[in-house]
Amino acid sequence: MLKNSTAQSQSRLQSILWQGSTLHLLDQRRLPLVTEYVVCDTADAVAEAIQEMVVRGAPAIGVAAAFGLVLAAQQGENLEEKATLLKAARPTAVNLMWAVDTMLQTPVSDWEKKAFALYDSDVLVNKAIGEQAQSLIPENATVIHHCNTGSLATVDYGTALGVIRIAHERGKNIHAILDETRPRLQGARLSAYECQAFGIPHTVIVDGAAPWVMRTRQVDCCIVGCDRVAANGDVANKIGTYALALAAKAHNVPFYVACPLSTLDLATPNGEAIEIEERSTKEITHIQGQLICPENTPVFNPAFDITPAALISAIITETGIITPPYADNLKALKSQGL
Template identity: 45%
Template sequence: MVKTMQWQGKSLTLLDQTKLPLEITTILCHDYRRVGEAIKRLEVRGAPAIGAAAAFAMVLGWQELMDACPKATATTLLPAFEKTKAELIATRPTAVNLAWAVEKIYTLALTLPEESAAAVALTLETLANQIYEDDINVNKRIGINGAALLPKKAKVLTHCNAGALATCGWGTALGVVRQAFVDGKLAMVYADETRPLLQGARLTAWELEEDGIPVTLITDNMAAWTMQTQQLDAVIVGADRIAANGDTANKIGTYGVALAAKHHRIPFYIAAPISTFDFSLADGGHIPIEERDAMEVKQLQGVVTAPQQAKVFNPAFDVTPSDLITGIITEYGVLSAPYVENIKKLQNKLQEED
């Protein structure tokens, strides 16, 4: 299983996902700005992965501030560190894991004003590494919880890429797929190609092929017909932000897949870690939706496919209402309706653990 990122103490190496599947190349990031650029460009992508990458970027940011002001105390570095935090959060607005990880690192720095700047750097690095390792462990628990929902010889449809490439390893939606495969109960994964950037075709199909997991690639507009003709057992997708009522933002096209699944009476599951929940938002109407460059729609890997003057609407995400979601698979178990009540119980449990 290829690594999404690797921390080297003074730099972060990222797998360049914009080059897959044709090239396996990496990007060496020596400062937080380059990590932020990689997040914007989708060189690193997937809510959990960009959260972990941003955590390491915060460490690089603190190291940069120390190098610029060798005699500075931790307290004097905090105002500039807050600006680093704001820059990273602004790179992509929809995935809440990004802000969650960055705030976690920044909040820890706030609790250490009496420490030396060097001591704070080591503590922040330890937390970033913990966020990375925790994500892999969380994904494996999500996989176990999700695989238990599937029948033998399961046929599953997924959208976009919520696998090892979108996380620190194993995956969320594809973590469920991987566990089902390990358990000997997976017959086939149908992967939507996921226009306009083809994360399903370039990443999901490649990732599953690399691991020997059976996969059939389909175009996005084949999903409903595939549901009708291929006897699917479940749809499993990832998430970039989940509101307090269960409404879920995920890669554009997910909402349509959920509607088709509802019509065909196929269970539709979200697989996501607790860090993807935004308890502060009452519903999906408050989730910010990133809109991206029109050229992503008007060309395909450099080949022009539309009139250059054509107007384009290019939201990167859509929101699936909770009444279309059969269950939300987390490391704590599977949440089901009533979502407001059950998500609140989960929030209370997390607060008790803290």
């Protein structure tokens, strides 16, 4: 069962707090209006928090799941069973599976230490992604960003939004155009919240405005995160990414994907083989509990889509920038043991 907490983080953007026998997760469903933590004291509660998007973002849910296994071990539960439960909470995000498998490959006595190692590593990896990307970001750049890929989606800094944050910290004159990201509005609620917190100039647009913005304004690039990269370079990311990539291609705007190496799924041949999570119809039919569609309206609510590799200009990781041909260059990474 999820429980509210009055615990406060040292940073208002700290999404994950470990208190020794409980996991405190910043409730991202309530931001930016309410800052509140949800307490998880069992692996089941962590799985529920991931499923209900209390915590979200591929790296963040991986770290949360790692601590969920620590809770299961502390309580003497069936660890394989709880690992399966946690993996099933968000089936598209490969970081979740990677983090759980990493824990299972570690002696149980070292699980808390390993979970903290994953936590700390995420910060270093995100900063490295941001540094690697700077060669692609001009001094005076307007960048379109989709969904939320910043501190709230990770332990800190973030992937694509972390690139923007580091560019801002370096003194580049950068302006972020934020897709609102329907239906849960992570761009409008969360990315705008982060940009405001860090003083990054930004403008929120509706998702459908992005092609017009590319046509009528100078846009230097689009940069997004992702939840899984297939062996051929196809990418699964928040629904709306595919449309943004098509628009970028039509307007000759570079389209970049920022992600840690843990998001690469070279065992999956292409995007067609990636399971796409479908979520509750109420995410579309209701806003803040208020019905906005006629009763019994049919709804299709995929949480993710697949962007073909041919639409992606480069994939930015913590070890470098990967360019086409992706099938060859991703295979080269695998041969190096990465």
